[in-house]
Amino acid sequence: MGKYRILLTGWLLVILLSACGSVKDITYLQGEGLLKKAAIADTxxxxxxxxxxxxxxVSSIEPELLRPFIQQNGSYGGNYNSGYDGYNNDNNGYSRGYLVEMDGTINYPLLGKMKVAGLTRREVIDLIQERLAKEGYVKDPIVTVRFLNFRISILGEVGRPGTYNIPSERITLFEALSMAGDLTIYGRRDRVAVIREIDGERTILYHDLRSMDVFQSPDYYLKQNDMIYVEPNHVRAEASAQNQFTSIGTWMSIISFLASMSVLIFK
Incomplete structure (x- = not known):
């Protein structure tokens, strides 16, 4: 009995150690202490x-100054709307808006072509307000600018993979994963890739969500058209290989059966 008791105790220890290891594999932001403070760099x-x-x-306290814009775009009322009719959530499509061309410009009414690529939203606002006032089109203009096609794609081992449209211009890696239903139990927390394309260059940066270092990543704040990919762990890979082997075995059995039947029929 003593021998069996020792073996049972050993097995229990192995199970407990395995459980501890699995928890560490899936826990986010591991670190020492219950409270950790760090300054947020506004980068x-x-x-x-x-x-x-x-x-x-564009809007103004003097609506009559907006009349040239209204005439060109068919808008009505005190505000001039750029022509955006709203975002359609059903077909992921947009109606109107100003497309940034391949040369980095937009063609804005009366002001003509303006270089906006490489500028921030705030800088575009300042540019348009300054030109409208300086060139005498609108007195004290109020300009708002927002993105209509800020979207990200999330693939791999998440609850709801797909393409998501972001209503604001600021979203973190964790917020994006939360939108996609978080990682599944089969997703590798230490291999979450952010794929980004800027100025003809593609970068792939891997993140370990278990580490606090993820906050220091240049890709922690996502940008338009970023793609997130969560790699599967070995359990998922082995299951996939097993399913593939089972599928091949099933087809081989069917082919063997059909061959045997053919021999019997045409014998």
Whole structure:
């Protein structure tokens, strides 16, 4: 009995140690202490890129000054709308808006072509307000600019993979994963890739969500058209291989059965 008791105790220890290891594998932001403070560096600065679609709205305390814009775009009322009719959540499509061309410009009414690629949203606002006032089109204009096609794609081992449209211009890696239903139990927390394309260059940066270092990543704040990919762990890979082997075995059995039947029929 003593021998069996020792073996049972050993097995229980193995199970407990395995359980501890699995918890550490899936726990986010591991670190010492219950409270950890760190200064947030305000380095997030979203720049406008080629193929971005911008909604630009101009308003003024003197609506009659907006009449040239209203006539060109068929808008009505005290505010001039850039022509954006709203975002359609059903078909992921946009109606109107200002597309940033491949040369980085937009063609704005009366002001003509303006270089906006590489500028922030705030800088575009300042540029349009300054030109409208300086060139005498609108007195004391109020300009708002927002992105119409800020979207990210999330693939791999998450609850709801897909493409998501972001209503604001600031979203973190954790917020994006939360939108997609978080990682599944089969997702590797230490291999979450952010794929980004800027100015003809593609970068892939891997993140370990179990480490506090993820906050220091240059990709922690996502940008338009970023792609997130969560790699599967070995359990998922082995299950996939087993399913593939089972599928091949099933087809082999079917082919063997059909061959045997053919021999019997045409014998």
């Amino acid at each position: 997030f600065n979203l720049k406008i890129q080629k193929d971005d679609l911008l909604d630009i709205v």
